[in-house]
Amino acid sequence: MPQGSGSALSNFQVLSFVLMLKWGYMKILLMLCCCSFFIICFYFTSCPFLAQQLTPIIPVLGGALFLFVLGTLLRTSFSDPGVLPRATPDEAADLERQIDVANGTKGYRPPPRTKEVVINGQTVKLKYCFTCKIFRPPRASHCSLCDNCVERFDHHCPWVGNCVGRRNYRFFYMFILSLSFLTIFIFAFVITHIILSSYQKGFLTALKESPVVVCFFSVWSIVGLSGFHTYLISSNQTTNEDIKGSWSSKRGKDNYNPYSSGNIFTNCCVALCGPLPPSLIDRRGFIEADAPQMAPPTNGITMYGATQSQQSHMCDQDQCIQSTKYVLQAATTPLLQQHSSEPVIITSSPENGTSLPARASLTLGGPCSSLPLGQPTPPTSTPSLSCHEATDMLPIHGHALNHTHPLQEQAALHHYLTPEEVPSPPGMLHCGSPLGHSHTVQTSFYNPASQDSLHEDSVRGLVKLSSV
């Protein structure tokens, strides 16, 4: 264990929390703001009236429901979705050797490697992930935004700012379910308010004073999403599988879902009440500073974004370096000076199950910009206006769109547009997860020899920005 690891751990956790708040979770804040907006509207317009006319329990119930929604939202965002750590170099070499033996080729990269396995009578193809250097388990997928393979990958939710996978699906489901109840609750009482106050003021006046239209649309979208996920849970499918039609009978008469138990009740129990596996990424805590290699050492992963150098050059190197230099120049804080010898490792919290996704370390790469710094935000991505504090972060969102797709080294598209994402304008889609792109920056300028100092500098820089 490196020296001062105890205090370093807490510092890193604080740092990661701060960085996550600033960079990765604008979507959460947006979501929080939306929920709060509803509640505040509700409380100021309808509640006093309803509390008088009907019962004071209404605001209390609304408040409780809102707190529950918040709790599940935070839980979904801050828990590890089931990230699979990257393979250690030894493992990767061993696998490569085996594959070479099987293929009889060496040197150049052969076509996507797959392994077939028969599960419950269905042939399932296991794909090899070039980034993580593992054969992905069934139902796992590589999320290009988080840049990790996630077990039982459902989708990457930009609103939550996190992937939804095996470990946090139930929290996600409880979030959207409770949010639907909340929106229905508010909608119902807003209607009640309109009806009751229309006796006194007249219908149109009452209508104008209440946030009914917004409520209406949100009810439909959220309830629709809950319904969709209820269907997925009862048929034991992931959003990913449903969108691809993996188990759809349209593919063939013999095509069925090998993971489903056939019984709706059992499927629901499994998804919601089954055992919660512990996080696989908080085992070691720290990478020793000795490693000159870029690849995360024996543990496999403690840093997101420390991708292999073979990651293709998604970003124009010069521009990335320029923008990173800007970040570094902005850095003056001595926050990490005592830990200068250690690369920045974000560990998950020791709390069981609620591990911080350690996404913050992705930000070490700094922003990847296609525009000169200080350029105004692309007009489409309104949320991105709120998504940045420093101007250098601005261009990520415009740039992100171009970078997400080339990130597919593997054949599969890892970021699937889900029903909730489809209505969002493109800018929003990537707003909450600029982190997914900063890894590309890392690979383009990352020099193994200067890894440590660069880490420390960039983190210092980003901490400075975060304190602005």
Next chain:
Amino acid sequence: MAETHSLQDLQQPAVSSKVFVQRDYSSGTICKFQTKFPSELESRMDKQQFEETMQSLNNLYAEAEKLGGKSYLEGCLACLTAYTIFLCMETHYEKVLKKIAKYIKDQNEKIYAPRGLLLTDPIERGLRVVEITIFEDRSIGSGR
């Protein structure tokens, strides 16, 4: 001379190679490792011993992920307490993981270390592989 030589033996046995036993997905997504005996270990230990170890490991992982009344109860209780109960109590899975760690330590001490092998707990490798480190056999011809 002999003293320092044996001290070196104790302190830093050289790693000769590593064998990786991959996951077996034929039963679905549950954690299960292949029980096939790797050829690199043929000279070091017998097949049955190895298969027994792997089978026990698989059974332990199956126990961790078992869906039964107990795990459902735990899940429901956790949900009702807003998962705060896990601040005081370990999940069933974690309890079994501790059991597995103990089992591997036992196996290493009794069976693998005397043969110059070391099993690494799969959880240290993200439940991807069982890593078996083969140490250089210095007992032959080194006058120990």
